[in-house]
Amino acid sequence: MAVSPNWAAAIFWMGTLYGVYLLFLGGEFWHMLIRENHSRSRLFAILAFVSAIAAHSNLGAVFGFLHARPYWEGPYMPIYFILSALLSGAAILIVLFYLREDRQTDSTLLPALSKLLAFFLSITIFFTIWKIITGLYGHIPGKAEAYQALLTGPYAFNFWFFEICIGMLIPLFLLLLKKTRLAAFWAASLSILGIFFMRYDLVMVGQVVPLDVLDQSPLPVTYLTYSPTWVEWAVVSLGFGFVGLAYLFAEKKLDLDVRTPAPFPEKNNSAEFAG
Template sequence: MAETREAVIGRELVIIPSKTNIWLALLFGLLFAVGTAVGIYSFIAGHEHVYGITREVPWGILISTYVFFVVTSTGLCLTSSIGHVFGLESLMPIASRSVFLAIATIIAGFAVIAFELENPWRMAIYNIISPNPTSNIWWMGTLYGAYLFFMLVEFALLKLGHHRKAGLAGLMGVIAGVAAHSNLGAVFGLVNAKEFWHGPYMPIYFIASAMMSGGAAIIFFTWLAYKVNGWQMEPKMEKALQVTGKIYALLLAIVMFFTTWKILAGLAGHPPGKYEATMALIAGPFAFNFWFFEVGLGLVLPFIVILAVKARNIPAMAIVSGVALLAIFVMRYDLVVLGQLIPHYHGLQIVDMPHFYSYSPTFLEWLVVLGGFGLFGMLFFMGERIFKGHLDEH
């Protein structure tokens, strides 16, 4: 039987990740290099020549990928904080890896949106020397910057063994994360011209769906780390993932509730703009994305599996969590893109105005997206090697 990592450390041996771990880090690093090269090329050639975005649909798959990463990062922070910040002992073992994953995902998100912006360096400069407190996007950059700072401090303190101080830094990270993420929801929800987004629902939905994403990420990537490196999972870690699975199932039910009422609100009374977008989602060009990915793979399948195994079968929960993360990526794409496809003046029957705008990601856009995932994957597997499996004694 394979040894637990505590047994290995007890004999003062070094945990050496498998060669597979190293090769995967190199492979994802190559993807990141390709995505970076394409992103740099977009600066030179011009975004309008490289990406599929237009004046009518200015936010494409790079924005949705950014949203996917930062949503997952916030969810990782919030879910793991239940243990090391708010004192639930059974979730302590997931703290270190979850915080590291939160850092890796938000760095990947920043990398993707940097290539989406035509002049990302100006954003960093003018965010400081010319702030605009009335702008939700200014607050987004500022709050996520503070969130990343607190996550880095928390992770460093965890590695140094200062768990009480790490808990305080984690609490500050939670506050910054909730503020940043609800503000991200407001970036969409306060846009009056986009009826599919507009409303107070979005900030609340973003927080709930973030914790759902975080639960899936914790289960999948913890299991993946053990699987790739051939480690035997300790009883404490198994217990932590089982508790995480129950939290994940609860958040799935909450997001199902939100999704149901989002659809009903979009249909009842045929609200202009929102009704057309909702019909496109449930019975139009986005129907397959919605029913197969968002509902089927993203909500129903993991919920049923977790209930069926009573949150005890770690491999089964990990597999459906990985599938759900793919579905959540599609969910973010649908949210960002569909909200822009209905012309604001569609109800005026303007001559030559299309019923729907169109958008399709270009091949080069997909390469930048893969580059973002490459950066995350490289950081994840490098973290397993550098920090020796994130083994922390509590």
């Protein structure tokens, strides 16, 4: 990629933008924990946020530029990837804060993160509804068949049970009806599980419809089949293991609990999350 870059390829920019994003994250980490220069780390945090938005939207463009796959093609994908990144980030932070031993330090952060998670879940539900409506409207060849596979076909259980119920509706109801630490933890955990199936279905449903689908075809719609190989399962397991080991190493070797006193007293309404 560095020797002969293709400037018009979205995958080239995906690698470039994610590389820049990691550099800014490294700079933020270095100045915050090693140099303890918070003004400089704040600058790197802003740059990392901007590069993250660019990287995630470009990742969506990798799918959105594929005109041969109508299920992916369009401007929805860049927005979807940004939204799913915000949703998964809020959910993961809630789980991490809940699992901390010192539960007094997150008395203000956990309620704020729970509100953000509920907000992102609401937007995701709104986007999902309109994605389905626009996907079925007009019966576009190749696109409508893919949505039929998602709604009533081989991936219907993944969509309705894991994506909608487990990943969106139940977490949102938990956050709205029970404002406790435990409810926030379970809502975030279920959201993470639902996000996994959202990404899995996104990749799979876009490929199950053969490329030669014709409108008004007298033949019944056929779907391609796929099952992960042991190598792919091993790569996924390796990824989870690496992230877990990196987190444990950081928790043990780095001083991640350095905090400055809060300038304002904690609000009383956050006490409901202490249980």
